[in-house]
Amino acid sequence: MTIGVGDIIAVTVFEAQAGGLFIPREAGVRAGNFVDIPRQQVDQSGNIVMPYAGTVKVAGLTTRAVSSIIRDKIKDRAVDPQAVVSVVEQRGNQVAVLGETNSPLRFPIDPGGIRLMSAIARAGGPKYPAYETNVNLKRNGRTYVQSMSSVVRRPNEDVLLSPGDVVYLSREPRVYMVFGSTPSPGSVGGINNRRFTFENDSMTLAEALAKSGGLDGARADSRSLYVMRFEPKPLLENAGVNVSQFPTAAAPTAYAFDLSKPDGLFYADSFKMRDHDVIVVAESPSTEFIKLMNPINAATTNVYNISQATR
The missing domain is CATH 3.10.560.10 (Outer membrane lipoprotein wza domain like)
Structure with missing residues (x-):
């Protein structure tokens, strides 16, 4: 383990006999043949200050290596010194x-x-x-x-x-949006929007449709379902698509599915959804005809009601 900036370091110096650099000559003045240097924190430069040894670079070194450095710095003044260095508190790593x-x-x-x-x-x-x-x-x-x-x-x-x-x-929940001929907002589990979250890591188009309520049987054209997203241009170029008109790194892409056929359903169950994909379900052509006929039917009904009231 190496010493890091901010670590709290303890140094103990041993001398072979009294009368050296750290141990006084007078017997009985102190016990033992060692002295504890006050603990200090390794500074931003990776140094500590050792009495009689000066500034010692310790960051990135092991405690054994620092012990050898301190010993070499004081060996000419102390009596056969030995230094023991330990990390009291690790803060640098x-x-x-x-x-x-x-x-x-x-x-x-x-x-x-x-x-x-x-x-x-x-x-x-x-x-x-x-x-x-x-x-x-x-x-x-x-x-x-x-x-x-x-x-x-x-x-x-x-x-x-x-x-x-x-x-x-x-x-950061991943989401997808659903538009077009799908159940109206609020009709699926009380969810009053068309924005849904993923339920697993690899959600498929079929799962996404199921969560949003599927297709509206009265309005949807099951042959025309699209997934909109941005794809990297190299991917589209490898598929033979000309994307030179797009200056960005990704180009808007639409994937079409025909759910009126069995293979379309299998494709939908293997197509992986991505964050912020947009699903669009087209309306059936018959829906447009019904929209056209509704005002005519309403007018016909009103004329009939008026004629009945005036008889």
């Missing part, structure tokens, strides 16, 4: 786990190191499901963000933490 955890805390890194998920476990784990939790790692002035589900699935993202790291868990 601490990490913090904050945010949406059950027990936010700050603690020193174990000598064998600690990985990201182990640190989160030490803080009591996340308050919310992994698919709603983002892991923010702040290190050396930069912040790295990844979903907890991704860290769980990919062991290489479960990185070793370094002194000074700050891990912040944030709750």
